[in-house]
Amino acid sequence: MTTHAMHRSNLLLAGILLLALVWLAFPPATSATTTRHIHLDMTQFEFTPSRIQVNQGDHVIITLTSSDVVHGFYLDGYEIQQRVEPGIPQQIEFVADRSGKFRFRCSVSCGSLHPFMIGELVVASNTSYYGAIGLVSVALAGLLIYLWQFKAEPHEQMPA
């Protein structure tokens, strides 16, 4: 392989790594933590609101209500569970100490689509999301560079 081609792909590598770093650094700085009061209503087969955003470290208080049948609330990752009967609001409280996206889902069988009754809690800054984007991008770039450099047949002349 000519030094020229080497130089070019090194440049490419550097560029892509830089991009990935920018991406990783991209998530906005977490603002000061506060207490968040949220009202979450459940009906067959959805949560309203279906997406909740808080910041890492926030103290989260969710009032759960059901407008039709008995539902349940289960928060992935935090493993909080609460049964909710119609007309009887329930409150759960936790500190959003893990960042990322966590699904909450109905935990009491409530009808046909029960297993897919799902909502989302996003705890910013969602580092695992940006980390995942960084990971796939860097991995793909790495493979492309590998292919570019090492799959060339020895007799092949790189473009000058």
Place this chain on the structure above:
Amino acid sequence: MFNLNRPIELTERLPILKPILKSRLFQPALMMITLAGFTLAILTGLLGTPAGNRNFGIVFVWIVWWGLLILVLIPFTGRAWCAACPIPAPGEWLQRRGIINRTRGRLSSMRWRWPRRFRNMWLQNFGFLSMAIFSTIILTRPAVTAWVLLGFILIGIVLSILYENRVFCRYVCPVGGFIGLYSMVSPMALRVRDPQVCVDHKTKDCVTGNANGYGCPWMLYPGKLERNAYCGMCMECIKTCPHDNIVINLSAPGGDLLVAKERKLDEAYKAFIMLACALMYSAVLLGPWGWLKGWANMNTLPHWLLYAAGFLLVNLVGLPGLFYLTTAVARRLAGQQAPTKRLFIDYAYTLIPLGLAAWVAFSFGFVLINGSYALATASDPFGWGWNLFGTADAPWTPLGSGWVPFLQTGVLTIGLLFSTNIGYKIARQHSQTHQQAMRALLPLAGFMLLIVLIFLRLYLG
């Protein structure tokens, strides 16, 4: 270290394998077990509780069987499920007029000829799509699942009365279509040890059958097998071959995708459809949009029609169209000679490992979370209050809710790299030089990165 270019002969490394696979009891035994489960699934579906997660049929078909198939069987053993599948069993046993022993004479059927224009995957493509637009209903209603399974068995029986061999499996079964497609990624494969032995072998017992076994029920000539796609791993040929030339290999995954002469538009479309469906399901079933679930659930007919039309559009036009454009760009960039349509078909095979990874990621999203339903439904399959194994009251215990997104990220990353590597090799087949192949690869890799980013947005963003 072993040489990745030379397959490991599993049947030689594990000498006990051959006698098991040669036994005429082996396949029927597997089929009897799955047939028992299948029958129970149909009975519970029709007679049991309509609450899906309390019903054996729903839980064991769509969580246990599905999870096993997508997470384990297809990635590691390819089509091995098809050797155990109960769906073609009654039809096959009828044709053979026997279950275990090799019965004499020809198969009994009307011996119609399967039409030429259906000797491909198109029926499987459209069969899968027409189930897919109803999937939210099928997946959540035990009775609907039962009718679908029953329908499969009945079609299987009818086809085996009309046509010889496994016409249903090979050309009709919507499940068989994608198992075949993704089996090309699996390292396990049935092949011949030495193709020359087959060339020199005049009577070709694996095709005609002999006293030890039937001719290939999947209508293949094992001597020429280069891909896993249509071999149902029934092990008849291992029994009939007088030269002991049939072996089970472990080889570098994905080699099947490089067999250029077998690439066809029907299989390419299977690759698009499967990838698009994984994307749609991830949004509809695992997403937070209640209205979308309502549409898919046929809450109102007009909304469902809109949903179905959108679904089909994405599958048949949207994703393939975007990929066609990508192919055209790749062709221009690399200055490749082959017509765009040829490249469109060939490059579509690049999407196969990524598609399988997408299905694995999607399945991780509900199999682990809901797997615990299996305990309760095993004890109380109908939801009638039985307690066969004392686990009827096992509570719903979601597994891995904290780390599923990381698992999904890992699987998608592996799929993307695998696909990109295959993409390079396919591009190389159409290029004079390495640079040309690399230039063709860039748009393809970009397309696949885009797909992965959409998945990440759905799962983690």
